[in-house]
Amino acid sequence: xxxIQSGGGRSVKTTPLQMAKDMGYTVAVVEKNYxxxxxxxxxxxxxxxxNIDLLITEVVAFSLKHxxxxxxxxxxxxxxxxxxxxxxxxxxxxxxxxxxIARNKFLTRVLxxxxxxKQNKFICVNDLEKSRSRIESEIGxxxxxxxxxxxxxxxxxxxxxxxxxxxxxxxxxxDRKNAPMNVWSExxxxxLWLCEEYLDGxxxxxxxxxxxxxxxxxxIHDKMIPMDRPPFLEKFFVTPSPRISISMENEIKEMTKEIxxxxxxxxxxxxxxxxxxxDGPRLLEVNARLGGILVGQSVENSTxxxxxxxxxxxxVGNRISFSTYKxxxxxxxxxxxxAGLVKSIEGIEKIKEMKDIKIIEQWINPGDTVLATEVGYGxxxxxxxxxxxxxxxxxxxxxxxxxxxxx
Numbered sequence: 001x002x003x004i005q006s007g008g009g010r011s012v013k014t015t016p017l018q019m020a021k022d023m024g025y026t027v028a029v030v031e032k033n034y035x036x037x038x039x040x041x042x043x044x045x046x047x048x049x050x051n052i053d054l055l056i057t058e059v060v061a062f063s064l065k066h067x068x069x070x071x072x073x074x075x076x077x078x079x080x081x082x083x084x085x086x087x088x089x090x091x092x093x094x095x096x097x098x099x100x101i102a103r104n105k106f107l108t109r110v111l112x113x114x115x116x117x118k119q120n121k122f123i124c125v126n127d128l129e130k131s132r133s134r135i136e137s138e139i140g141x142x143x144x145x146x147x148x149x150x151x152x153x154x155x156x157x158x159x160x161x162x163x164x165x166x167x168x169x170x171x172x173x174x175d176r177k178n179a180p181m182n183v184w185s186e187x188x189x190x191x192l193w194l195c196e197e198y199l200d201g202x203x204x205x206x207x208x209x210x211x212x213x214x215x216x217x218x219x220i221h222d223k224m225i226p227m228d229r230p231p232f233l234e235k236f237f238v239t240p241s242p243r244i245s246i247s248m249e250n251e252i253k254e255m256t257k258e259i260x261x262x263x264x265x266x267x268x269x270x271x272x273x274x275x276x277x278x279d280g281p282r283l284l285e286v287n288a289r290l291g292g293i294l295v296g297q298s299v300e301n302s303t304x305x306x307x308x309x310x311x312x313x314x315x316v317g318n319r320i321s322f323s324t325y326k327x328x329x330x331x332x333x334x335x336x337x338x339a340g341l342v343k344s345i346e347g348i349e350k351i352k353e354m355k356d357i358k359i360i361e362q363w364i365n366p367g368d369t370v371l372a373t374e375v376g377y378g379x380x381x382x383x384x385x386x387x388x389x390x391x392x393x394x395x396x397x398x399x400x401x402x403x404x405x406x407x
Contacts (some may be wrong), residue, residue, distance in 0.1 A: 001026065001027055001028070001068070001071070001072075002059065002070070002071045003027065003073065003074075004030045004031075004082045005073070011296065012074035012290065012296075014184075017038075018038075019308045019309055026043075028040045029395070030045040030049060030055070030058075031045075031047075033338075034189065039335055040216075042353065044090060045058050045059065045284060045384050049077070058218040059085055060089070061070075068089060068091065069091075069316050070092065070315030070316040071091050076289055079289060080101050082098045082099075084095045084099075091315070092314060093268070095267070099288055101264075101286075102286045102287065104148050105146070105194050108283075108285065109263055115262040116287050117259060118228050119282055120198075120282055121138065122194060122195065124299075126192050129169060134360065135190060140197070141161055141162070142159060142161075143196065143198060144156065145169065145172055146193070146196070146326075148194055157171070192202060199282055201222070201276045203223040203234075203273065203276075204223065204244070205221045206219075206222070207219045207295060208269065208270040208271075208272060210265055211248055211267070211314060212266055212267070216254065217319075218307065219240075219298070219303055219327065220240065221253060221298065222238045222241030222244065224392055230279060232296075234293070234332045236334075236395060236399075238388050238391060238392045239302050239327065239329075239388070241378040246278070248280075249271060251281060252281050255274075257285065265286075267314060268288065268315075269288075270287065271291035272285075273285050273286075273287070294359065294380050296308055297359060298381060301382065302327050302328045302384075327390045328384055329384060329385050331383055331385075332380060332381060332382035332395060333398065333399040334381075335395060336372045336376045336378055337364045337373075337376035339356060339368060339372050339376065341367075341369050341406060342366050342369070342404055345365070345379075347401035355395070356385055356391075360382075363378060363380065364377070364378040378404050379400060379402050383398070
């Protein structure tokens with residue numbers, strides 16, 4: 001079984017590999033500088049995953065000597081490569097068209113607009129300064145400016161007025177050039193920007209498993225805190241949402257299924273993000289992967305469904321069946337280490353003494369260098385309780401104990 005690794009945090013680069021090995025599979029990892037520090041890879045193919053032709057050549061050459069039963073990824077920056085390789089090798093995988101549409105936010109918007117899916121106003125421009133009058137007339141303020149690719153809210157900016165436009169557009173260009181995501185994924189659209197109408201409301205994510213024509217909505221995470229200004233950091237996830245009614249939940253589920261159907265999404269996991277407005281749910285983006293941080297572990301704690309295992313089963317051609325599952329109130333939170341060199345961390349021992357905490361993981365330690373706050377997932381904490389609100393309060397209290405000091 002081959003894992004294409006290109007970027008992503010520890011939770012999606014170690015947990016699924018261990019799962020595959022526990023299931024009896026031999027594991028090969030494709031990544032240019034893979035260190036194999038946990039000895040999870042039986043084989044390593046050290047190739048730049050951005051170089052498509054070289055990637056294909058090396059993996060196909062590997063397949064001449066080894067039987068490949070499945071190929072998959074859990075990271076944002078290898079979605080298209082994995083879909084292409086699965087197609088070439090004749091293995092189960094997401095179709096290339098759907099992978100491309102999901103990775104390009106503008107393509108997603110255009111396709112869904114043609115299919116009558118409600119969404120915010122948007123345009124794509126290749127020169128922010130020269131397009132200012134068009135942005136103001138077609139979108140208005142506040143406007144969200146973002147790259148067509150990337151992840152983790154890198155280089156996403158909210159501009160609230162004409163006076164802010166020049167200052168903020170200059171900064172967003174700098175942020176994009178220096179985005180840590182450039183380490184993992186070539187920015188082939190550096191002159192293109194998606195400009196969207198800002199929507200008031202709160203954000204959620206919908207965790208999905210897709211097996212051909214069947215889409216299972218496994219969980220809905222509520223991000224709880226307002227995300228109304230850069231860097232739009234995701235600090236908390238709670239499932240089930242304490243704010244979503246049964247009727248709203250059904251609307252979200254039906255809209256998610258319709259969106260994935262329009263895209264032609266036919267395989268694997270999907271992490272679909274919405275903003276819940278006064279007029280109902282509005283799509284933010286479709287991610288052709290499992291959600292990051294502890295989304296997979298949160299889903300399993302709440303429902304008993306292991307999404308890592310599900311994708312591995314799909315990748316080798318097995319079908320997945322679901323029995324009735326419950327939604328145990330679960331929440332997780334993340335403490336971000338600011339950009340720079342981490343000098344010290346306070347509060348870890350204190351939260352280890354707290355009740356109802358199920359998972360504590362420290363991903364960044366003193367001496368580590370963080371490229372940008374958006375990817376500084378320092379400490380993550382997961383808890384469960386009798387209600388979602390209680391689980392959220394436990395996690396919030398725990399994360400408030402922790403402080404990173406960086407220079």
